[in-house]
Amino acid sequence: MTNNQKRLARERRTIQLMIGIYxxxxxxxxxxxxxxxxxxxxxxxxxxxxxxxQDAKPTCAKCPVHCYNPTMREQVREVMRYAGPRxxxxxxxxxxxxxxxxMRFRHAVSPQRQRGKQKTG
Numbered sequence: 681m682t683n684n685q686k687r688l689a690r691e692r693r694t695i696q697l698m699i700g701i702y703x704x705x706x707x708x709x710x711x712x713x714x715x716x717x718x719x720x721x722x723x724x725x726x727x728x729x730x731x732x733x734q735d736a737k738p739t740c741a742k743c744p745v746h747c748y749n750p751t752m753r754e755q756v757r758e759v760m761r762y763a764g765p766r767x768x769x770x771x772x773x774x775x776x777x778x779x780x781x782x783m784r785f786r787h788a789v790s791p792q793r794q795r796g797k798q799k800t801g
Contacts, residue, residue: 684734684737687737687781688728688734688737690774690777690778690781691728691737691739691778691781692724692725692728693774694767694771694774694778695721695724695725695728695756696721696724696725697763697767697770697771697774698759698760698763698764698767699713699717699720699721699724699759699763700713700717701762701763701766701767701770702717702758702759702762702763703717705762706762720752720755720756720759723748723752724752724756727740727747727748730747731747732745732747733745738781738782739778739781739782740756741760741782742782
């Protein structure tokens, strides 16, 4: 498994855990997530899998392309607002790695813009 594949797997795990933290606190379903949060998790996994950046995928918050539909995007924002600060307590290493990923891939350029650039000189 390449470093990028590991990072994408870590990103999938991070969003799954964040949705789990949010669901347990807000929907009180016990250990499993509710149907709505399961749908959100499946949607988020689909978006990560279909990301146009793959090799240089930034964290979703830093991404120049917003591929989530507006309803799901707002749900994910709500989850991240709630679970983000709590990730430090529940999963500190994963939280730190996610923060580092956000700083590392901050200046990603969309594939469409890369194709449009012409080399000069």
